[in-house]
Amino acid sequence: MRLSPFDKANGGVVLALLALFAAVSPAQAQRVKDLGGFQGIRTNQLTGYGVVVGLPGTGDDNLEYTVQSMRGVASRFGFQLPPGASPSLKNAAVVMITAELPPFAKPGQKLDITVSSMGKAKSLRGGTLILTPLQGADGQIYAMAQGNLAVGGLGADGADGSKIVVNTPSSGRIPEGATVERVVDTGFDRAPMLTFNLARADFTTAQRVQEAINSRFGGARARAIDGVSIAVQAPAGADVRAELMSEIENLTVEAAEAAAKVIVNARTGTVVINSAVRVSPAAVTHGKLTVRIDEAQNVSQPLPFSKGETVMEQHSAVNVEEEKHPMFLMQPGPKLADVVKAVNAIGASPADLVAILEALKEAGALKAELIIL
Template sequence: MLRYAPSIRRCAPTRSLLSTNGKGLKTVFRTFAGLLTTLLASLLIAAPASADRIKDLGGFQGIRSNQLTGYGIVVGLPGTGDDNLEYTVQSLKAVASRFGLQLPPSANPGMKNAAVVMITAELPPFAKPGQRLDITVASMGKAKSLRGGSLIMTPLLGADNQIYAMAQGNLAVGGLGAEGADGSKIVVNVPSTGRIPEGATVERAVATGFDSAPTLTFNLARADFTTAQNVAGAINSKLGFGSAQAIDAVSVAVRAPIGADIRATLMSTIENLDVVSAEPSAKVIVNARTGTVVINSAVRVGPAAITHGKMTVRIDEKPQVSQPAPLSQGQTAITPNSRVAVEEERRPMFLLNPGPKLAD
């Protein structure tokens, strides 16, 4: 008789996937952490904290805007003009004479529909003839409103008394004014001032001299020796040692090549360089009128003891009337009687611990 005896084979004990690959996973995690740390370190080195573009810290010397002013007349007002002011009449006669119209000296034309105004504009750097400028028009006399008026062609002069633009156009007034027959009136904003978008045409360009000066000078908006040195260092790192030098706390001199196109490329490169600006000095600004206190982040708080209480000053006026006796021929007199009292609320004193910064 045959017997079947199944063979029994011992198998190695099974392990879970996590236990089998535990060392591998740890190695992968360790490698990934190392790569992430290296990447973050490289990013921090490539982009330093609080780095600003050089163009945000100031501008090149000579590349600036210029103010223009002019004196002119606004006509077409609905009865809200200057109303026979002497210099308004003189201005109107001068305008009429330009068109060959001679008014007699005794003529006094009504000026309710006209007003003398001052025109202001800002001429940006590199503005070329034919470009348009926005202008602001403001009344000089008794005009109540410039709404609906038109500015007659007026030259705009610079500080050297030369004409740089010509202004003309219809005013856009944001204010509103209304007056009743009994003298009551209401005014919203300022109706005696208006604007003319693109109301002036540039007639003459201002020479900046950036293409002929031996050096380019970059001026910081805020004087700081550390920031000036950092700007010079950033330029030297990009263009080579000796290309830039900090002259003082504001100006950085840069050696410039010959040629306007090459200088424009150089200035564009410099403006887009990143530089770490210096920490601002600690400042506390107190406005006693409004009670506003402005403290910047550089202020460090030292140990101090502070107490704050409320003080009330009360003044009571109780005048007394002194009445004379009948038939005494005396006069009634009022005697002032004032009472002044000061009340102070006492509060405990508390200790303020020092902190490295204001936020702490």
């Protein structure tokens, strides 16, 4: 017999007689963990400003802030550059370092980092990042970065000014190039309630997640606050809460049907229609005007001994053609396939499809939100 985290926290023994909410799962049943995540448990962005050295003449050269950065690096090791000195630093470049700190990362764990040039460096290939602190949004240092860069791009310059660039040589990565030094306090083991947030706001889905949790653990332990958040009473103890969160994430619910949407990218002609789209009866006619202009140049040759001159004559022929299509009756479409079939039947190109969908929406025949990117 397996006890729930609530039973373990209270030290009681109860029979597990509660059926899971998704015992009879429909085809669209999803795990709760695929619908969102717990509040406060998130990745954090880290950034840092550093110097890459060891470049084969592809660095920043004599940029002022590169020189200032190198002065700072030298001073950390007890060296002082002469006042007014402006060394040519073709083998160094100032860079911005970015990384993502995952939730619950512990000191000593490794992070992948991205290193990008901030100056005139042509390439970071072959460079080494000097030890650099990585800070969070609160200004605290959470990791230290250092290592050899892996750069996928390359560039080459010719003596005549020609050059070739493949991919992006001014940016690279260092796998496991940073070491975590500080833990982010999530506070999940102290708050009286755990809050699960849906990735997409939907009151129906929030209500179903609430019902799934209450059905699994009994009572009214979960409560949907709004269309995004579901608050859950949490037992004391980090270990018990971790087990509770695991069980909640693995519950299955039937997510609410998405709102009817038609998304059109007018630049590429891409059209996406979800399964909730419906159409009402509508008559659609589709035609287009084609203007054709033919230009021709003719040579006018004078008669012999006429003292005339040979001249070029321009001739233009302008024709207007209209493609005629009969009016098409769009039947009510209860399914996505019916909508697609009806649109294809009138022979619309991707460019024309935007205008047709807009007209159907204005006429009230398209029962969906039309989004044009």
